[in-house]
Amino acid sequence: xxxxxxxxxxxxxxxxxxxxxxxxxxxxxxxxxxxxxxxxxxxxxxxxxxxxxxxxxxxxxxxxxxxxxxxxxxxxxxxxxxxxxxxxxxxxxxxxxxxxxxxxxxxxxxxxxxxxxxxxxxxxxxxxxxxxxxxxxxxxxxxxxxxxxxxxxxxxxxxxxxxxxxxxxxxxx
Amino acid sequence: xxxxxxxxxxxxxxxxxxxxxxxxxxxxxxxxxxxxxxxxxxxxxxxxxxxxxxxxxxxxxxxxxxxxxxxxxxxxxxxxxxxxxxxxxxxxxxxxxxxxxxxxxxxxxxxxxxxxxxxxxxxxxxxxxxxxxxxxxxxxxxxxxxxxxxxxxxxxxxxxxxxxxxxxxxxxxxxxxxxxxxxxxxxxxxxxxxxxxxxxxxxxxxxxxxxxxxxxxxxxxxxxxxxxxxxxxxxxxxxxxxxxxxxxxxxxxxxxxxxxxxxxxxxxxxxxxxxxxxxxxxxxxxxxxxxxxxxxxxxxxxxxxxx
Numbered sequence: 001x002x003x004x005x006x007x008x009x010x011x012x013x014x015x016x017x018x019x020x021x022x023x024x025x026x027x028x029x030x031x032x033x034x035x036x037x038x039x040x041x042x043x044x045x046x047x048x049x050x051x052x053x054x055x056x057x058x059x060x061x062x063x064x065x066x067x068x069x070x071x072x073x074x075x076x077x078x079x080x081x082x083x084x085x086x087x088x089x090x091x092x093x094x095x096x097x098x099x100x101x102x103x104x105x106x107x108x109x110x111x112x113x114x115x116x117x118x119x120x121x122x123x124x125x126x127x128x129x130x131x132x133x134x135x136x137x138x139x140x141x142x143x144x145x146x147x148x149x150x151x152x153x154x155x156x157x158x159x160x161x162x163x164x165x166x167x168x169x170x171x172x173x
Numbered sequence: 174x175x176x177x178x179x180x181x182x183x184x185x186x187x188x189x190x191x192x193x194x195x196x197x198x199x200x201x202x203x204x205x206x207x208x209x210x211x212x213x214x215x216x217x218x219x220x221x222x223x224x225x226x227x228x229x230x231x232x233x234x235x236x237x238x239x240x241x242x243x244x245x246x247x248x249x250x251x252x253x254x255x256x257x258x259x260x261x262x263x264x265x266x267x268x269x270x271x272x273x274x275x276x277x278x279x280x281x282x283x284x285x286x287x288x289x290x291x292x293x294x295x296x297x298x299x300x301x302x303x304x305x306x307x308x309x310x311x312x313x314x315x316x317x318x319x320x321x322x323x324x325x326x327x328x329x330x331x332x333x334x335x336x337x338x339x340x341x342x343x344x345x346x347x348x349x350x351x352x353x354x355x356x357x358x359x360x361x362x363x364x365x366x367x368x369x370x371x372x373x374x375x376x377x378x379x380x381x382x383x384x385x386x387x388x389x390x391x392x393x394x395x396x397x398x399x400x401x402x403x404x405x406x407x408x409x410x411x412x413x414x415x416x417x418x419x420x421x422x423x424x425x426x427x428x429x430x431x432x433x434x435x436x437x438x439x440x441x442x443x444x445x446x447x448x449x450x451x452x453x454x455x456x457x458x459x460x461x462x463x464x465x466x467x468x469x470x471x472x473x474x475x476x477x478x479x480x
Contacts, residue, residue: 078315
């Protein structure tokens with residue numbers, strides 16, 4: 001009986017790790033890090049987590065999880081509350097939708113990366129448009145371009161971590 | 174153990190897909206409603222941000238120490254490379270600083286003597302809180318910092334935030350143990366300023382880039398690159414004379430100012446309560462115990478309350 005309870009707790013803990021890792025990524029975004037070339041521009045880590053988990057385990061990372069991560073990103077990152085919440089849910093819809101999964105899932109990694117390049121562009125553009133509309137003026141786009149390329153470049157590293165996580169921790173779940 | 178499902182599995186999956194799509198759309202609508210709500214009631218959203226920041230603050234504080242160490246190491250390596258030039262530059266600057274120190278001491282003595290002569294009421298001492306930057310929302314959405322001092326440490330709304338180089342911004346959201354700083358380069362930041370040699374007044378407005386613009390300064394103001402921009406003290410937001418930045422360019426009336434407090438090296442800041450209530454006074458709740466007795470808002474209300 002006790003063993004069954006422990007197994008249930010273990011399984012639940014494992015099931016919460018995709019959301020947990022997305023939250024950790026969001027917190028990573030706002031840490032004050034100053035690097036020589038890119039300065040204080042931070043890559044959109046949360047978006048990588050949302051994309052990968054929506055692709056690999058949409059059962060453990062539903063639309064609500066994407067919404068929550070987006071809301072947290074808005075609160076910590078200073079964007080108008082709701083902007084990234086909406087954008088992340090749309091990303092989840094695009095990546096985890098039944099028909100589109102056939103397009104992204106199970107394909108070799110370069111295709112997944114290419115898919116991310118397209119999704120990232122759409123997400124950043126949508127976030128920029130929504131924030132500009134909210135503020136009533138066009139926000140400077142120069143930093144966003146830098147953020148796009150930095151995030152795209154860091155995608156393999158972050159995805160490798162998350163794929164490895166899935167292999168090790170989520171194998172039994 | 175394996176029983177035949179009563180419904181066709183394919184339609185169950187299809188139904189679930191439709192339900193999920195509706196749920197996603199519902200979430201998107203909720204997010205849009207939040208955006209609109211934020212436009213209407215900014216205080217509520219700021220309070221939400223402060224609460225979230227406060228909840229995450231302990232984790233941020235724990236994580237920001239090692240990242241600061243990493244940043245420091247990278248900077249250290251970079252510094253080793255430019256060591257000799259930096260040394261020469263610092264020696265020259267020290268010479269200049271020593272000369273200014275002598276001037277400052279003389280002026281301070283003169284000031285004290287003159288004040289005594291005029292029987293001037295001494296200004297209330299400013300209260301300082303030193304805080305560490307634990308989060309930096311870098312990006313073009315907003316320019317703000319999260320510091321690890323909050324209501325419990327004496328930080329209140331509207332307090333000035335300074336680094337060793339100049340004005341960084343002001344406190345726009347306070348929680349129990351953390352506070353949000355709106356940088357002077359943020360879109361929503363407006364600080365009454367004056368350009369030093371000429372005395373031309375204007376408003377320093379941010380635009381989410383690394384420079385700020387000086388607005389409403391009048392097209393005939395003689396402002397040249399290199400002029401110092403300091404706070405003017407108008408509207409009681411900041412005391413006068415605090416260094417904001419240096420004029421970078423003046424393109425036919427469009428004046429761009431480079432802030433003194435460079436974004437990249439801010440790790441410790443001073444949050445200073447100058448005892449100024451600003452034009453909003455104590456009407457914003459959460460101002461803490463910072464408003465002094467002489468704040469005009471409080472005085473007028475007290476006088477209006479007594480019949």
